[in-house]
Amino acid sequence: MRRFRAWLAVAALVATTSAVAAADLTIWWTKGTNPQEDDALKGVVALWEKQTGKTAEVSFYTTGDTEAKVVTALKAGSPPDLTFDFGYDLAYTPTWAYDGLLADMSDVLEPIADQFQKGPLQSAYLLNGKTNKRAYYAVPWVQMTPHVHYWKDLLEKAGYTEADVPKQWQPFFDFWCEKVQPALRAKGDRIYGVGQGSSTSSNDPFFNIHLALNAFGAQVVNPDGQLQISDPEVRKRVIAALDSYAKPILSKCSPPDAVNWNGVDDNVSFLNKKNVVVMNPTLSIPLSLQAKSPDVYRNEIRTVPWPDGPDGKPTPAMISVKQVLVFRDSPHIDNAKSFLKLLLQPENIGPMLKATGGRWMPVMPKLIEDPFYTQTDDPHRAAMVRQFTQVQNVPYPQAYNRLYAKVMQEQLWQKAIGRIVIDGWTTDKAVDELSERMKVLLGS
Amino acid sequence: MTLSGAALLQANSSRKWLGSGRPLLSFKEKWALFFLMPFATMFVAFVSYPILYALFLATDRSAYTRVIADPIYARTLWNTFLFIVIGVMLKMLLALGLSSFFVLPGRAIRIIAALFILPWAVPHIPSILSIRWMLNSEWGMINNLLFQMFGIDGPAWLTNPSFGMASIITVHIWKYLPFWTMILVAARLGIPKELYESARIDGAGSMQQFRYVTFPAIANVFLTSTMLTTIWSLGDFNSIYLLTGGGPMERTNTLATMGIRYAFRHADFQAGIVTLMSALPILVPLVIVLTRRLRRNADA
Numbered sequence: 001m002r003r004f005r006a007w008l009a010v011a012a013l014v015a016t017t018s019a020v021a022a023a024d025l026t027i028w029w030t031k032g033t034n035p036q037e038d039d040a041l042k043g044v045v046a047l048w049e050k051q052t053g054k055t056a057e058v059s060f061y062t063t064g065d066t067e068a069k070v071v072t073a074l075k076a077g078s079p080p081d082l083t084f085d086f087g088y089d090l091a092y093t094p095t096w097a098y099d100g101l102l103a104d105m106s107d108v109l110e111p112i113a114d115q116f117q118k119g120p121l122q123s124a125y126l127l128n129g130k131t132n133k134r135a136y137y138a139v140p141w142v143q144m145t146p147h148v149h150y151w152k153d154l155l156e157k158a159g160y161t162e163a164d165v166p167k168q169w170q171p172f173f174d175f176w177c178e179k180v181q182p183a184l185r186a187k188g189d190r191i192y193g194v195g196q197g198s199s200t201s202s203n204d205p206f207f208n209i210h211l212a213l214n215a216f217g218a219q220v221v222n223p224d225g226q227l228q229i230s231d232p233e234v235r236k237r238v239i240a241a242l243d244s245y246a247k248p249i250l251s252k253c254s255p256p257d258a259v260n261w262n263g264v265d266d267n268v269s270f271l272n273k274k275n276v277v278v279m280n281p282t283l284s285i286p287l288s289l290q291a292k293s294p295d296v297y298r299n300e301i302r303t304v305p306w307p308d309g310p311d312g313k314p315t316p317a318m319i320s321v322k323q324v325l326v327f328r329d330s331p332h333i334d335n336a337k338s339f340l341k342l343l344l345q346p347e348n349i350g351p352m353l354k355a356t357g358g359r360w361m362p363v364m365p366k367l368i369e370d371p372f373y374t375q376t377d378d379p380h381r382a383a384m385v386r387q388f389t390q391v392q393n394v395p396y397p398q399a400y401n402r403l404y405a406k407v408m409q410e411q412l413w414q415k416a417i418g419r420i421v422i423d424g425w426t427t428d429k430a431v432d433e434l435s436e437r438m439k440v441l442l443g444s
Numbered sequence: 445m446t447l448s449g450a451a452l453l454q455a456n457s458s459r460k461w462l463g464s465g466r467p468l469l470s471f472k473e474k475w476a477l478f479f480l481m482p483f484a485t486m487f488v489a490f491v492s493y494p495i496l497y498a499l500f501l502a503t504d505r506s507a508y509t510r511v512i513a514d515p516i517y518a519r520t521l522w523n524t525f526l527f528i529v530i531g532v533m534l535k536m537l538l539a540l541g542l543s544s545f546f547v548l549p550g551r552a553i554r555i556i557a558a559l560f561i562l563p564w565a566v567p568h569i570p571s572i573l574s575i576r577w578m579l580n581s582e583w584g585m586i587n588n589l590l591f592q593m594f595g596i597d598g599p600a601w602l603t604n605p606s607f608g609m610a611s612i613i614t615v616h617i618w619k620y621l622p623f624w625t626m627i628l629v630a631a632r633l634g635i636p637k638e639l640y641e642s643a644r645i646d647g648a649g650s651m652q653q654f655r656y657v658t659f660p661a662i663a664n665v666f667l668t669s670t671m672l673t674t675i676w677s678l679g680d681f682n683s684i685y686l687l688t689g690g691g692p693m694e695r696t697n698t699l700a701t702m703g704i705r706y707a708f709r710h711a712d713f714q715a716g717i718v719t720l721m722s723a724l725p726i727l728v729p730l731v732i733v734l735t736r737r738l739r740r741n742a743d744a
Contacts, residue, residue: 067710075711192593200693256581256600260691274582297690411711418693422605 023057025335028070028080030103031060032265032356033284034291040355044348048339056339058319063263064201067091077326081336086263086281087203089123089138089323091409094402096325097137100130103326103333108340109136109181115346116140120363123399130136138323139340142353142360145387146207146315147380148307149270149285150176150277153300158183158276162302169215169315170244171309176277177253177354184276193253195275196245197261198421200411204266207318209245209413210396214316216241220438221397221404227444229435239427240310249421259421273393281320286380287357303383305391316392321363356382361388406441499715511722516694516702521722524678524698526609527616528726532677535617536624536670543628544654552661557626564622572686575615576602579687605695608688612696616683624669626696631665632658664737671734699723 027045032038038060045056059080060067066085071092073079096102105124113121124138152162154409158180166172176193184191213220218237220229228234248254255269267285270278279284289297306315324343326336343349350367353360362368364373376382397404407413412434419430469477481549501507546557553707563571578585579601587598601607635658643653659666681700690697690705697705699722707716 021555065582069713071631072708075713078473190597198693201689201691252597254595257603260603262689269582272583381657415693422693422695 018298022055023331024052024054025056025082025339026080027056027058027339028066028083029058029060030063030066030085032358033264033282033288033359036291037359038355040352043355044343044352045339047348048342052335052338054335056335063087063203074327074329077329079330081330081332082324082326082339084141084324086144086320086322087408088325089321090203090206090396091400091405092125093124093138093323093325093405094398095405096327097126098129098402099328100128101328102126102137103328103330103336105136105139105326105337105340107420108337109138111119112344115344115364115366117363117365117368119319119393119395120321123395124323127402138325139344140321140323141344141349142322142364143319143363144282144360145319145386145393146204146211146279146306146383147256147283147384147387148277148279148280148304150304151270151273151300152302153385154273154276155180157187157189165304167307168312169307169310173244173248177248177251180276181253189193191273192275193277194271195246195258195266195278196254197258197266198245198249198414198417199259199261200414200418202261202265203408204261204263204279204281205414205417206408206411207281207320209241209316209417211279211306211318212241212245213238214318214394215306216244216246217309217311221400221442223400225401227401227438227442229300229431229438235431235435239431242420242427246417246420248425249417259418282382283357283359283380287359290357293443298379301380303380305383305387314391316394317387319388319393320396320397322360358384361385401442403442407438410437410441412437412441498720501714501717502721504714504718507712507718510705510712511715511718516697517719519695519697520697520702520719523609523696524723527613527680527684527698528674528677531613531616532670532674534613535621535673536666538617538621539624539628540666540670542621543632546625546629547632557629561622561626563618564620568619568682569686571619572615572682574620576687579611602688603692605692608692609695612684612687615687616677616680619683620673622679624673626664627669628666629633631662635661668734668737671730671737674732675727675730678727 025048026074027041029038029041032041042058045058048054049056063086066083067087069078070083070085074096074358081283084189093102106261109121109124120143121136124140125134125138127134150165155162155165160180160183164175166175168305173194176300181191181193196208198209199205207296216237218241219240220234222228229238248360254368257265258269261269266278266280267288269275270280270285271288283303286297286301286303289301306317309315324340326333326340330336343352346364349362349364353367354364354372358372358376358378361384362373368374373381373385376385398408414428416434419425419433420427542560544551546560580597581587581600581603584601586601590596590598599607601611639657639661640653643657648656679700680698681704684696684698684701685704688696690701694702694705699719703716703720705716706712706719
């Protein structure tokens with residue numbers, strides 16, 4: 001049976017597994033949004049090869065594909081030595097740690113634990129259901145939060161200025177839909193107001209929907225890990241948040257293809273000026289223009305704080321700590337640990353993160369204190385830093401209840417939006433279905 | 445001298461049982477077996493074993509519960525039904541009608557036929573992806589033209605589930621219609637011309653010639669083709685995956701794409717196999733009928 005499963009993996013992953021056999025270290029990494037990101041990782045890999053005299057094979061996959069390949073390879077018993085994807089911390093890490101599938105990274109992290117921020121480090125200190133003990137089953141290396149961007153030139157073309165953009169939640173979104181979009185269309189431009197994805201094939205909507213939930217004060221899992229979506233007050237807030245999220249889609253203010261967008265489609269749509277506003281995790285959108293169109297990067301795209309919640313308070317920043325994983329069945333665990341020790345040295349990870357243009361926020365205070373982040377005149381990076389430092393930071397519900405990872409795996413929130421915008425269900429009915437499934441998944 | 449089947453059987457059996465001293469297999473038979481071995485090995489490794497393993501996976505009862513409890517499954521069954529019934533029926537009726545045109549003589553017809561077969565001849569991936577871009581509701585050619593000409597956004601061709609399924613069926617027909625049309629053209633060209641001359645002498649019009657001469661002559665080919673295309677359509681992954689990816693929000697999956705989604709997106713091979721097994725109630729009778737029909741044709 002094991003042999004057949006291995007064969008299945010070979011059939012599905014011919015190219016990569018041939019590399020597995022040849023290299024001392026196999027890395028499956030999610031492709032960056034610009035070549036510098038990939039080159040930065042390759043630089044650290046080359047340094048590791050030089051220092052150890054061993055060989056490494058790096059394969060880059062698009063977001064989602066990395067997850068799918070790793071999930072399949074795990075099933076086949078042939079995972080890579082080391083891997084990174086945006087969705088691991090939210091959809092898989094807690095479950096894989098609990099199921100005993102991840103390698104213990106304590107000997108990598110404990111010696112340097114004082115170099116990390118407390119929250120990101122805790123996100124990797126997970127329970128193993130087999131041993132009933134906690135240990136570091138992931139290596140935190142960057143953190144991210146969703147951002148809001150808009151085209152300043154399109155706003156001005158519509159006849160408005162930056163001062164006209166409302167600061168409150170619903171007026172903010174209504175402004176783009178009810179004023180900017182009609183004004184642009186009257187000038188003959190087929191442009192949508194808000195690029196808001198809701199598909200089940202991308203993780204971005206999961207981030208954005210949770211940000212909306214937080215703005216409305218809808219905490220579906222409390223810090224004790226209890227599911228409270230059925231609490232009347234929470235339910236009311238959930239419904240209000242989903243109504244708000246679905247409004248641009250239902251009012252044809254969002255591109256119709258957004259319900260089927262893949263991970264990078266929101267970037268592509270916005271960069272092609274098919275919509276004026278977009279919400280997107282990391283600074284990947286502006287950074288993709290930094291080198292080739294510096295003027296556009298600095299003067300035409302804006303990164304702004306999220307509008308205040310309906311209660312008038314600043315919307316909390318939802319922080320997701322991105323992790324690198326090594327599996328119990330990875331063939332070269334020692335090599336993976338040796339690589340991670342090298343990667344996490346400030347003199348390596350610091351320049352590597354700078355090479356990405358500051359797309360991510362570091363998880364080490366020493367790196368955050370770098371003038372690159374604190375004294376920057378870069379409008380987008382400065383906005384990112386403000387988001388991390390000037391508003392309340394809250395984690396995703398997985399931090400309180402590891403079973404919530406299954407909610408992301410099943411993309412329940414996007415499915416609920418689908419019920420509303422595709423099947424025409426009322427939000428109440430969609431939330432009922434969502435609640436029932438969530439209770440099953442979280443066992444409450 | 446040639447031996448009858450019975451005599452050959454008797455000769456072989458006496459060689460085996462009477463201890464004639466001759467080897468069990470002749471030199472030629474050993475060579476035949478030697479040349480057969482690679483094929484047999486490949487068959488066992490890549491056909492028999494995977495099928496048996498798939499059947500083994502399908503014995504996981506919990507997989508049936510998982511698949512049936514998935515709200516997408518009922519929708520997927522309905523989509524598969526639409527895809528097969530409308531897709532196959534329309535395609536074969538159109539192929540039958542178009543074959544009347546392509547049997548006509550003339551250079552122009554041959555040129556049109558060469559152009560007509562292009563969608564089938566070009567590789568699947570670029571041709572279907574180009575249609576995907578054309579139908580993209582944000583920046584696709586069709587909706588951009590509609591906006592420029594009439595100031596309207598145009599339908600969400602691929603992201604409205606109904607339009608999405610209609611687009612999938614249309615593309616499937618566009619892609620495979622030429623092949624089946626040419627099969628029927630070939631069958632029609634095999635009908636003796638004398639039959640039409642006799643029919644015309646008897647006063648038969650075009651429709652009567654079709655009803656009493658053409659269709660009876662190609663009925664076997666038509667039915668066999670219909671069954672074959674039904675079987676192939678059940679496994680058509682490309683048309684759906686490349687066009688909509690099963691979206692929006694899994695609303696345009698058929699059994700083929702949903703099975704792959706389970707197996708490779710969620711690494712739930714059991715659920716993937718169970719989903720694909722759902723097609724067996726249609727597939728098995730079709731294969732049986734097809735095999736019997738082919739055997740009957742061979743005997744005739």
